[in-house]
Amino acid sequence: MNFCPQCGTKIVASWNVCPNCGHNLKLERGYQQPAQPQPPVQIYTQQKPEYQPHQYRSYNSRPRSNNTNGIVALICGLLGLFGVIPIVGSIIGIVLGAVGKKNDDDPRMAKAGLVLGIIGIVIWIAFYIFLFSFIFMMFRYPPD
Numbered sequence: 049m050n051f052c053p054q055c056g057t058k059i060v061a062s063w064n065v066c067p068n069c070g071h072n073l074k075l076e077r078g079y080q081q082p083a084q085p086q087p088p089v090q091i092y093t094q095q096k097p098e099y100q101p102h103q104y105r106s107y108n109s110r111p112r113s114n115n116t117n118g119i120v121a122l123i124c125g126l127l128g129l130f131g132v133i134p135i136v137g138s139i140i141g142i143v144l145g146a147v148g149k150k151n152d153d154d155p156r157m158a159k160a161g162l163v164l165g166i167i168g169i170v171i172w173i174a175f176y177i178f179l180f181s182f183i184f185m186m187f188r189y190p191p192d
Contacts, residue, residue, distance in 0.1 A: 117148030121161025128168035141165030
């Protein structure tokens with residue numbers, strides 16, 4: 049409840065002039081008679097979650113994933129496909145790709161190595177069949 053600073057009459061906060069004495073209340077907006085003490089306000093806070101210990105790591109450490117088989121399968125599959133180590137690389141890519149599909153954390157590289165190894169084997173077998181049949185045909189029909 050507000051009171052007029054001039055005569056002490058009870059006034060409403062939205063009034064601009066005191067109805068008793070005519071005092072301009074616009075100038076005195078900040079003044080108020082001290083009100084009766086209010087009961088304390090209870091503040092409700094959220095309950096904190098139960099403490100869970102934090103695993104500390106050094107600032108540069110990351111959780112490591114185990115993708116070794118997949119990485120090696122992919123590399124050997126590529127080397128076998130492009131002829132650096134033709135058949136052997138493809139076979140290693142197939143074997144490690146199959147192992148990596150089951151054991152690695154992320155089997156995508158292992159699958160890629162497996163597929164590249166299979167493609168490499170097929171291409172190299174087709175190449176050797178063509179090469180041996182060409183050589184065989186050369187000796188079968190001697191030049192005249």
